[in-house]
Amino acid sequence: GTTVVVEVKRRGEIDGVEQLARYMEFFVKDARLHPLRGVFAAQKISPQAKTLAAERGLLCVEVDYDALKAGHVANTLF
Numbered sequence: 114g115t116t117v118v119v120e121v122k123r124r125g126e127i128d129g130v131e132q133l134a135r136y137m138e139f140f141v142k143d144a145r146l147h148p149l150r151g152v153f154a155a156q157k158i159s160p161q162a163k164t165l166a167a168e169r170g171l172l173c174v175e176v177d178y179d180a181l182k183a184g185h186v187a188n189t190l191f
Contacts (some may be wrong), residue, residue, distance in 0.1 A: 116146040125155030125173065130165045137171075 118140055120133035130153055137151045151171040153162070156178050166173045180186050 115148045115150050116140065117150050117152055119152045119154060122153075122155040123178075125153060125158030125162045125175075127159070127162050127165055129153060129155065130162050130169065130171065133166075133171060134169050137169075 118133065118136050120129055120136065122129040133151050133153050137149065140146050141149055151169070152174060153166050153171050154174045154176055156176055158166075158173050158175055163173050177186065
């Protein structure tokens with residue numbers, strides 16, 4: 114019942130968080146999509162990006178790309 118907006122990057126930096134925040138601003142205008150949640154996913158997320166994401170109410174997820182590629186991750190997006 115929740116719409117999830119996901120931004121995926123190899124390296125999670127502040128610009129990726131800003132991009133996700135802009136998407137969220139766009140989607141929040143459509144009441145049909147509520148409730149709305151933002152997820153920032155990357156192999157490695159900088160401490161500054163994590164702090165900014167937390168301030169904006171966005172969830173950060175670090176993904177082990179090698180494990181994902183090898184099929185060793187049980188929960189995936191696809």
